[in-house]
Amino acid sequence: NLHQLGKSPHISLHRLARKYGPIMSMQLGEVPTIVVSSAAMAKEVMKTHDLVLANRPQIFSAKHLFYDCTDMAFSPYGAYWRHIRKICILEVLSGKRIQSFGHVREEEVARLIHRIAESCPGTINLSKLLGFYANDVLCRSAFGRGFSAGGDYDKRGFQKMLKEFQELLGGFSMGDFFPSMEFIHSLTGMKSRLQHTFKRFDNLFDEILREHLNESRAMEGQKDIVDVLIDIEKNGYGDMPLTTANVKALFLQSIPNMHVAGFFFAAGTGTTFITLDWAMTELVMNPKAIKRAQAELQSVVGESKYVQETDLPQLPYLKAIIKEVFRLHPPAPVLLPRESMEDVIIDGYCIPAKTRFFVNAWSIERDPQSWVDPEAFLPERFLDSTIDFKGQDFELIPFGAGRRSCPAITFGNASVEIALAQLLHSFDWQLPPGVHPKDLDMEEAFGITMHRIENLVVVAKPCFS
Numbered sequence: 001n002l003h004q005l006g007k008s009p010h011i012s013l014h015r016l017a018r019k020y021g022p023i024m025s026m027q028l029g030e031v032p033t034i035v036v037s038s039a040a041m042a043k044e045v046m047k048t049h050d051l052v053l054a055n056r057p058q059i060f061s062a063k064h065l066f067y068d069c070t071d072m073a074f075s076p077y078g079a080y081w082r083h084i085r086k087i088c089i090l091e092v093l094s095g096k097r098i099q100s101f102g103h104v105r106e107e108e109v110a111r112l113i114h115r116i117a118e119s120c121p122g123t124i125n126l127s128k129l130l131g132f133y134a135n136d137v138l139c140r141s142a143f144g145r146g147f148s149a150g151g152d153y154d155k156r157g158f159q160k161m162l163k164e165f166q167e168l169l170g171g172f173s174m175g176d177f178f179p180s181m182e183f184i185h186s187l188t189g190m191k192s193r194l195q196h197t198f199k200r201f202d203n204l205f206d207e208i209l210r211e212h213l214n215e216s217r218a219m220e221g222q223k224d225i226v227d228v229l230i231d232i233e234k235n236g237y238g239d240m241p242l243t244t245a246n247v248k249a250l251f252l253q254s255i256p257n258m259h260v261a262g263f264f265f266a267a268g269t270g271t272t273f274i275t276l277d278w279a280m281t282e283l284v285m286n287p288k289a290i291k292r293a294q295a296e297l298q299s300v301v302g303e304s305k306y307v308q309e310t311d312l313p314q315l316p317y318l319k320a321i322i323k324e325v326f327r328l329h330p331p332a333p334v335l336l337p338r339e340s341m342e343d344v345i346i347d348g349y350c351i352p353a354k355t356r357f358f359v360n361a362w363s364i365e366r367d368p369q370s371w372v373d374p375e376a377f378l379p380e381r382f383l384d385s386t387i388d389f390k391g392q393d394f395e396l397i398p399f400g401a402g403r404r405s406c407p408a409i410t411f412g413n414a415s416v417e418i419a420l421a422q423l424l425h426s427f428d429w430q431l432p433p434g435v436h437p438k439d440l441d442m443e444e445a446f447g448i449t450m451h452r453i454e455n456l457v458v459v460a461k462p463c464f465s
């Protein structure tokens with residue numbers, strides 16, 4: 001029963017898996033669904049049968065908001081998806097391109113540090129400032145401008161539109177589980193709300209496109225994602241055209257979190273924000289880990305105030321912290337849904353075509369068969385381990401794996417690493433006087449992405465004058 005999954009479906013599914021095993025069949029409304037909850041079963045889905053399971057179910061709200069699912073995350077498997085995925089991997093999110101956004105990350109990290117320093121001494125709502133950072137890094141890399149409070153686009157009501165959009169995508173949609181009753185959306189007014197919100201975004205994108213076409217644009221090394229896509233639309237790429245509508249659908253991908261928002265439960269918030277917020281929450285509860293990371297930073301960065309991206313490869317403990325945060329708090333706990341294109345046999349079960357698949361990463365990353373003391377925050381577990389989150393090790397899959405894995409692992413990780421390194425290098429962190437780790441409410445707001453419900457409020461003491 002859909003309602004029995006409660007407000008934390010990843011945990012309900014985890015409990016069910018403990019009872020019924022790592023591969024379960026469920027009927028969600030009219031939709032036959034398979035849930036997998038072990039590294040071995042995840043490998044079956046995302047490696048052995050990756051091709052047959054590379055489709056995405058067509059979500060009602062995504063059809064209306066994502067230009068008929070012509071974005072990448074909701075696009076059905078086929079020639080068009082392969083075309084845009086290739087463009088994204090080779091042109092938009094290539095290592096070279098992500099490197100070229102390095103100055104944006106540097107400037108936004110400096111702005112974050114400045115905002116924190118301005119609030120010292122005193123208590124700081126760190127979650128709010130991390131949210132600004134995460135939004136602006138992504139939006140400046142994509143559109144050339146920040147979208148956070150007070151930013152250029154915010155003045156045009158962008159934040160409000162984003163909220164509306166996320167609500168529509170994230171809300172429970174009857175039609176997605178009872179496809180034969182899709183007509184209900186016209187009766188409830190959902191369809192007209194979707195059309196209205198879509199129109200507002202479409203107008204904003206037209207404006208962004210016009211601005212990019214009018215302005216004398218930057219040189220190759222400083223192009224933002226919109227510039228790259230406009231060039232491809234103009235000059236072509238391979239033998240399939242990219243239309244203006246396709247370009248706009250791909251813009252949506254670059255807005256924090258659109259790619260993993262919605263389809264099932266409540267809306268999500270940005271993955272970079274979620275990771276940084278959980279990282280700082282775990283760290284303020286584990287002062288020894290902060291000290292160890294600071295000692296590592298001191299030995300590599302020394303007295304210099306600023307951490308450089310070139311310092312990052314020499315910071316194994318910092319990287320271990322990030323892996324541990326991804327393990328305990330995968331930002332998209334059940335990844336994105338897949339759908340079988342043909343009948344498939346997994347673990348001896350014959351599963352028909354058109355079955356929906358959920359991979360419960362949250363459950364897999366707490367499986368005692370894969371992890372010692374799985375509930376504990378222990379970054380050290382990664383120091384002598386080769387396990388990584390790039391999609392080869394199925395016990396750690398915060399970015400998914402296989403054909404439909406996240407194409408922005410480098411981008412997402414780069415925005416997290418530099419910010420976390422600088423936060424730890426610039427400040428000592430503590431909970432406000434009288435607040436103890438046990439007082440922190442760790443409850444998660446479940447959506448397709450999952451953030452801590454409470455804001456993280458801390459005291460920061462600058463390490464440099």
Ligand code: HEM
Nearest residue numbers: 072073259271332335336398399400401404405406408412
């Ligand atoms: C910490 C940061 C991030 C995390 C943890 C994350 C996680 C994920 C996950 C779990 C999926 C689904 C994988 C699957 O179904 O197997 C996904 C897909 C996707 N992500 Fe991310 N993501 C992050 C950042 C980003 C960013 C910054 C972008 C874009 C600029 C992005 C673009 C996409 C796209 C386009 C897809 C869909 C791929 C497809 O269906 O072919 N991600 N991501």
